[in-house]
Amino acid sequence: MNDYLVNLLLILISAAFINNVILSQFLGICPFLGISNKIKSAVGMGLAVIFVITTASILCSLVFQYILSPMELEYLQTIVFIIVIAALVQFVEMVVKKFSPTLYDALGVYLPLITTNCAVLGVALLNVENGFDLVESIVNGFASALGFTISIILMAGIRERMAYNNIPKTFKGFPITLVTATLMAMAFYGFAGLV
């Protein structure tokens, strides 16, 4: 039991820092570059992503273990996962809209964007590839999304300050954001070999 908990902790640290979804696996670059202007929207996006990736990890893991695997339909995983994720995002959007308008105001605009976020599908596929069971998948999903949230909030914080800096015109916008991402990726590369 103890070994299992240690294993979960290692998955958590590894997914959130060492194999950070954005800075070392390059999943979900579009929202990372697009919605990191302000800390407030970065937090909103981060929370929405944590919610969706964790839920998607649970569902995809269940579907794989109890439907695809027993029926030997593993090769259908890409199709099934993307449908599950698209349906999940739609469903979450409807439920949140109906029952919690305040939460919908905070997350609403980010939810549709998440379907096409490759981090969601990527994490679901990684769970299967690494042979994670249900609990490990949940931990991995949550930690990956946490890693995403940490990086997007850090990036938004830096960009808010950078708005006041005198940046060469050629580097304004995307280029300077990518240079910042380079430095962040280097810093996160320092975590390599931690586990």
Added chain:
Amino acid sequence: MNKYLERLVNGLFKENPTFVLMLGMCPTLAVTTSAINGVGMGLSTAVVLVASNVIIAALRKFIPNTVRMPYFIVVVASMVTIVQLLLQAYVPSVNEALGIYIPLIVVNCIIFGRVEAYAAKNKVGLSLFDGIGMGLGFTIALVLIGSFRELLGAGTIFNFRVMPESFEPIAMFIKPPGAFLVLAMLTALQNKFKLPSATNGSAKASALACGGDCASCSGETYAANHAANLEKPNKDKDLRKED
């Protein structure tokens, strides 16, 4: 120009998905650690794009508009699965190197972008050539970025030694930070060519690439160019008068 040829040129240059439209950044950054990976990823994406474009274009009159997205998802995901199975069977080394980025072609915005914006509204033949053009444009971009990173990060291109033995590879370029840095420089260059500069015509000072901020510019040449440029509008006026 022939309209089929025009589609090819459009995908390769005018609307190159990577360099001009900046779509599909995740695979662009993730798999370009070497030129050969760029070829593998580019061609796999191209095959998926061509097949999806043709199928969607052929079915475009039968797909109800309100539920077109689920249709597109299923078609694209099926094509990706077929490509993945083919890679596993015939070129397992490529499949191994690209890992989860092959199934992730499903969520590549280039595919959905083309299917939604082009194939859903145009004939099969044109959609076929649009897919080929865009796919090849993406492949060429990935190979270029991959070659560049491999050259600096390992001193080779397509595993052939290019740099002299004394060259110390800059390992960072084949690591994640290198991907971001290369893309940063690429987008900066793109901005540089798009923005009017002090040397290409009579741009207004505020529209210049350097911001017309000559006080903080240490390059005297640029200052001289800029000064010459400020006089230009008058010259242009004089010329027009002579006409």
